[in-house]
Amino acid sequence: MTTAEFIIGHSADDAAERKKEARKILWALLAALCIHLLIGYSLAVFGGLLYSPFSVIEEDKPVELTFVDLATPAPTKNAMFIPNDESKQTEQPKEKTFESNANSIAASEVPPTGGLPLPSQQGVDRPNIDLDSHRESLPNEGAQPQPSVAQQQSATPAPTVQPTPISKSEEFAMLTSTPTPHPSVASTPQQPKSSYQPYKERTRLAGSITNRGTSSVNALGTPLGRYQKILFDAIGSRWYAYIEEKADLVKLGTTRVTFAVDRSGKVKNLKVASNDSNESFANVCLQSILDAQLPPIPEDVANTLPPEGLETEIAFTTFSNR
Secondary structure: OHHHHHHHHHHHHHHHHHHHHHHHHHHHHHHHHHHHHHHHHHHHHHHHHHHOOOOOOOOOOOOOOOOOOOOOOOOOOOOOEOOOOHHHOOOOOOOOOEEEOOOEOOEEOOOOOOOEOOOOEOOEOOOOOOOOOEOOEOOOOOOOOOOOHHHHHHHOOOOOOOOOOOOHHHHHHHHHOOOOOOOOOOOOOOOOOOOOEOOEOOEOEOEOOOOEOOOEOOEEEOHHHHHHHHHHHHHHHHHHHHHHHOOOOOOOEEEEEEEEEOOOOOEEEEEEEEEOOOHHHHHHHHHHHHOOOOOOOOHHHHOOOOOOOEEEEEEEEEOOOO
């Protein structure tokens, strides 16, 4: 009896324990399900905030009004400068490829061999663009103007002649007659321009110009181009003179110098960008720029330049004669 009751009592406790365990498992499953649902919802919400383009609404920005001064054009990068012989100036080209001191229309002596807007020609391999060849010549003071023939004659003393007495009728005729005009004195001839020109040797070029004629490019003569010609001539003429004086101190090579010219014509921010020659050669290049007497930049040109002025780079090169 006791055993049987013991067995029955044990079975009831076991069933109660099983129900309790099942209830724990159920609550655990429900808790786990709730946790998973919460995590999924959180991911959905935060993922939408981060990636949905419609989840965040930006506030409207206030309207901004910008005033643009159309009277003064914004500075633009100028075209590459190529000097031209003013005596060979042509009519204005249809398109501007280069900037210059005088107009020129593109032409080539041979058929095109490349894709550059240049004439095709044989020559030396150098980084510069020379369309013809000639030796350098330093500037001179120019020939002094000679007096004209009329001036020479007026300067020659005439022999003294005693005046001949005239009658009253002859005196009246001289007063009432129309005076004979004297021959005009020849005007003083203008002083010839400087004969300076830089050394040039034809560069080997492979261009696309099809128009036949003397090698040239489409270049537009502009006020800026004319000022650049003055700039390069002023520096170049001094450079050749200094090189001739110190030829035994410099060695072969190239020196690239950068600088700017302000409105008043003063050189600013002068520095050597690169130099594979020696220090003496670099000093000659710097001195030739510092000693150049440059006029002020014309107002219409200065207004198109950045505040720093006319920024320029010049490559000075010495090489052996072949």
